[in-house]
Amino acid sequence: MSTSAPIRESRVSRTAAMALMFILAIYFILPIYVLIVAATKPQGDLASTFGLAFSHFDLFQNLGALFGRNGGIYGQWAINSVIYSVFGAVVGTLISALCGYALAKFRFRGREVLFSVILGGVLVPSTALALPLFLLFSATGLVNTYLAVFLPSIVSPFGVYLARVFTAAAVPEELLESARLDGAGEFRTFFSVAFRLMVPSLVTIFLFQFVGIWNNFFLPMVMLQNESLFPITLGLYEWNGQTAKVSLLQGSVISGSLVSIIPVIILFLVLQRYWRSGIAAGALK
Secondary structure: OOOOOOOOOOHHHHHHHHHHHHHHHHHHHHHHHHHHHHHOOOOOOHOOOOOOOOOOOOHHHHHHHHHHHHHHHHHHHHHHHHHHHHHHHHHHHHHHHHHHHHHHHOOOHHHHHHHHHHHHHHHHHHHHHHHHHHHHHHHHHOOOOOOHHHHHOOOOOOHHHHHHHHHHHHHHHHHHHHHHHHOHHHHHHHHHHHHHHHHHHHHHHHHHHHHHOOOOOOHHHHOOOHHOOOOHHHHHHHHHHHOOOOOHHHHHHHHHHHHHHHHHHHHHOOOOHHHHHHHHOOOOO
């Protein structure tokens, strides 16, 4: 009985793949490295020294100036970003999970049409929705409030799409039928059976939501005028626009940018085992 020989990867293709990944790694890591180097320099060294080389290590002095500037407004921006991102991502993930579960497991008239409309929402850029949202929130008196940024952030067509794909792949019909035969209602079946099986995929949706809200800039710029409600992105943008008049703000903008990426990195490292398995499940589906 003949057996097929195992497929071996070519040394040339493997070397080319490794070289490409190495180049891409440098491409993505280099801006972070430059940011770290710049955040450690005093204001006078930012323009007078080589951008990739360290000079005087003034990181802690720069951080002190950052959090002390304008009465500690940067700390308020950081708190606002956490509020918008954490609560928006949690509520948005739950809504996406419920919608995705319903679209995957319930059969009803117009289901595919509804899903097609949701997929169409993925193609609509968020900037195109900013003006209609502003008019709507202005009519209801919610402009310049936390809700003006929070409410649009909890709806994610892409999250609904991912939740449906993950639910179809990870939640067997047999388990749902068993729960229903035991007398569990639909919500209890979802939270006690389906939700637990969907956790790895929901972490992936949560991360997408969190990063999207954390980096959101245009919506807060349209909705907010009160500086105390700004997220970090909008606050740093305002400071950066003033650097021509107040040059000392340049160091605070750089230090603030470095601080702003730390929560995202920590979140990815803490939740990596969940979101990697969730992405794998989506890819297999």
